Amino acid sequence: MCHIVMNGIIEEEKPAALSPLEIEAIEMFIGFLKLIGLPKSVGEIYGLLFVATKPLTMDDLIGRLRISLGAASQGLKLLRSVGAVKVVYSPGERRDHYVADLALSKFASAFIRDELDPRINRAMERIARMETEALLMDEPDKKITFQRIERLRHWMQRGQKMLPWILKFLVR
Amino acid sequence: MCHIVMNGIIEEEKPAALSPLEIEAIEMFIGFLKLIGLPKSVGEIYGLLFVATKPLTMDDLIGRLRISLGAASQGLKLLRSVGAVKVVYSPGERRDHYVADLALSKFASAFIRDELDPRINRAMERIARMETEALLMDEPDKKITFQRIERLRHWMQRGQKMLPWILKFLVR
DNA sequence: CACTATCTTCAATAAAAAATGAAACCATCC
DNA sequence: GGATGGTTTCATTTTTTATTGAAGATAGTG
Numbered sequence: 001m002c003h004i005v006m007n008g009i010i011e012e013e014k015p016a017a018l019s020p021l022e023i024e025a026i027e028m029f030i031g032f033l034k035l036i037g038l039p040k041s042v043g044e045i046y047g048l049l050f051v052a053t054k055p056l057t058m059d060d061l062i063g064r065l066r067i068s069l070g071a072a073s074q075g076l077k078l079l080r081s082v083g084a085v086k087v088v089y090s091p092g093e094r095r096d097h098y099v100a101d102l103a104l105s106k107f108a109s110a111f112i113r114d115e116l117d118p119r120i121n122r123a124m125e126r127i128a129r130m131e132t133e134a135l136l137m138d139e140p141d142k143k144i145t146f147q148r149i150e151r152l153r154h155w156m157q158r159g160q161k162m163l164p165w166i167l168k169f170l171v172r
Numbered sequence: 173m174c175h176i177v178m179n180g181i182i183e184e185e186k187p188a189a190l191s192p193l194e195i196e197a198i199e200m201f202i203g204f205l206k207l208i209g210l211p212k213s214v215g216e217i218y219g220l221l222f223v224a225t226k227p228l229t230m231d232d233l234i235g236r237l238r239i240s241l242g243a244a245s246q247g248l249k250l251l252r253s254v255g256a257v258k259v260v261y262s263p264g265e266r267r268d269h270y271v272a273d274l275a276l277s278k279f280a281s282a283f284i285r286d287e288l289d290p291r292i293n294r295a296m297e298r299i300a301r302m303e304t305e306a307l308l309m310d311e312p313d314k315k316i317t318f319q320r321i322e323r324l325r326h327w328m329q330r331g332q333k334m335l336p337w338i339l340k341f342l343v344r
Numbered sequence: 345c346a347c348t349a350t351c352t353t354c355a356a357t358a359a360a361a362a363a364t365g366a367a368a369c370c371a372t373c374c
Numbered sequence: 375g376g377a378t379g380g381t382t383t384c385a386t387t388t389t390t391t392a393t394t395g396a397a398g399a400t401a402g403t404g
Contacts, residue, residue, distance in 0.1 A: 019305070020301075020305050021302050021305040021306060021317070024298045024301055024302045024305070025298075025302065027298070028294075028295050028298050028324075031291055031294075031295075032291065032295070035209075035287060035288070035291065037207075039391080039392055039393085040392080040393095041392075041393075050320060050324075051302075051317060051320060053312075053313040053316050053317065057350095058350080058351075059350095067393080067394090068393060068394045068395065069351085069352090069394080069395065069396095070352085070353080070354085070393065070394055070395065070396095071392080071393055071394075072351095073351060073352055073353085074352085074353090074392095074393090076351095077352080094349065094350070094401090094402065094403095095349080095350060095351085096350080096351080102320065102323055104327045115207060116207070119203055119204065119207065122200075122203075123200050123203075123204070126196045126197075126199070126200050129192075129196055130193050130196045130197065130223075133191070133192050133193040133196070134193060140225075141225040144225050145193070145223060145225065148222060148223060148274065151274055152200075152222075155276045158342075162338075162341065166334075166338075169334065170330075211361075211362055211363085212362080212363095213362075213363070229380095230380080230381075231380090239363075239364090240363055240364045240365065241364080241365065241366095241381085241382090242363065242364055242365065242382085242383080242384085243362080243363055243364075244381095245381060245382055245383085246362095246363090246382085246383090248381095249382080266371090266372075266373090266379065266380070267379075267380055267381090268380080268381085
């Protein structure tokens, strides 16, 4: 952390208030990332990094966004795990510096990989179990139920087909 | 509500416990609908209706899922608004009877219409404001910032292009 | 190696979201 | 019109989720 001398006393430098541009970016990412289940603090961090023209340290984030140490650390961890934030090496500097990876597709593909895909797989197992259960039913419900299960399976397959396509479209 | 006589006293009929098949369906829909931000109770209601071979009343849902009156009413309201649940008329019956609309695309299109689309539009406005803000900046940050804003716009446009396509794919 | 700056973790707290149920509302029947 | 069965609404409570910050771990430094 840098210092400035004032009145002969050493004080912590007050972090610059967020500019209107930064606020727009932050609000925007809070909204989009909340949509895929990410907490506000993660949106704040990514939003600020997205419009930052220089790498920022965790202290910068804590000071300017006024979030806690824990939130900053955890948010960065998540963003790194998703590939949306990178650590850049600053020679001579001890602390890590972070920059945003500008490829927003990172979020979409992480969402698909971490949330959608596993859920579809579990659903497929469920569907199999549901079918063995349905065997025990009596007509006419049995028939109706099989039709519905079949429909579920159909949707899941459609999803599985579609996801790689979406990914390809996004990443390119 | 039906009644049964027991010990000479009129009692409420105990609702049938959920079958394994019903539980699978319910858990499955809880998971998927939570993914698009819908509460558990909505997933429960839709899940049970999806595998129900007969229209169910609100009382049925309350009794079998053990949810409150309010949750049932609000959940059904939401599901109706999305087109995922229909009211069917039962002659002679006073209370409403509900069935699931089996087209799961209803959820996806509602999500796109209610969450994604408006958010993209607001983002476009933000982007415009960000650009006017960026005009005030000094080089070299100015240039970098314009590039980033341009990239944001690019992604939003890509999203706007993609959504109708996804919708078409889903609805068919 | 001892020291210090930095980062991570996690139990406790705060904030946000969902569920509850009583009261208000509505429609139908007699 | 009044009574009754059914539904919606909404203030309160409960549950879930996110944030905080101090303690612990880690790594660079002299």
